[in-house]
Amino acid sequence: MKLLIVSDIHANPWALEAVLTDAGSVDHVLFAGDAVSYGPDPRSVIGRLRELGAISVCGNHDHAVAWSADPRASAAKQPIALAMRGWTRGQLDAPDIAWLARLPLHLTVRIDATGFALYHATPRDSLSDYSLVPTVSDAYLSEIVAAVDADVLVVGHTHLPFARECGRLRIVNPGSVGQPLDGDPRAAYALWQDGEIRLRRVAYDIDAATDAIDRIELCPETRTVLMETLRRGRVEQREGERPDSRGERT
Template structure:
């Protein structure tokens, strides 16, 4: 079984479509939250996620864009969140708010747990690879999840880390990478006979097209500029 693992589309349908074109062959798409915000196509991103049958959890920007309550955001993110809130239809807001905080799967004996933040705080906690997040805490999270593979989003920083024979992975950001590489980031996960393999991939997309649209709709210039540098 070939599983496309993504996170943080953030209303960047240009990047999302580039990922889909790059992969071509997959059986399922898992998305670790944040369909909307930061970029200019929130409704279109939701439509594409639904059309493709993407299995997704709720992210903090999904929740806060739907409620219009960006608590603790930096000024640029607050402007973007409120803009997205105004742009979303009532139906789209309800769709986002009804997304689950966690999803679990069993793929031929490989147990998968997915959330945006962490099993302790499913929507809001930031988890990075060690040493930023201590390995002992990753062990705690894997144990709490009861999974062979723990899939997270939120940080936009990709990593695949093995701990006690289990895996913690973040596929990185599709719509707004933050690891110094502007290319859209994703992971291919293949499950075969109870064994699991991962491949982290990057794909270029038309950043200029997205940046121009960000400015056209009146979102902060900083949100356009950062896409060129992947920060």
């Protein structure tokens, strides 16, 4: 059994197609949320996920676009998130928005006798908790996942890939397909095959993605931030800002 595990595609179909090609044939796709926002082509990404029959949960940006709700981004990124929310809604038709609105906040699915629990952020708060980062302590990790009744917990949200174990529970964050933030601009994803989890990276056509962002009808400063984030694989820290020790809000 081979599963493709992805998260945080953020309207970047170039990255998604590179991942699908690199992964090859899979039995199922597990998607941990944030199909839209920050990227230039939300319709293509939603269409591809629907075509793939991806087992999906809702991310904070999916929720924001579907319901015109608070994106719950950081203070620094909230203006961009709000601008992208409105622009993204304008690119989508009613079936696309309905698909986003139907996404569950979490789900558990059993595949070949293995239980997979999917949350965008964490089991404590599926949309707003940024505490599941690669450096989270064992004690804090145990506290966060205590109520999970599954063999594998799949999360996203932080755009930081990792695989950990907590007792019998295996935890995987595949990282971000469409907006990596760990300093590596390549698309990130994970594969589950016969009980083994592999974190993977693949290069994609970043120039195509940034060229498309540059054509979005938003202010030049917003477009520049979004383009540079893709090129660098990180958000540039402004002078005087301190990174959140538990993970940057995205």
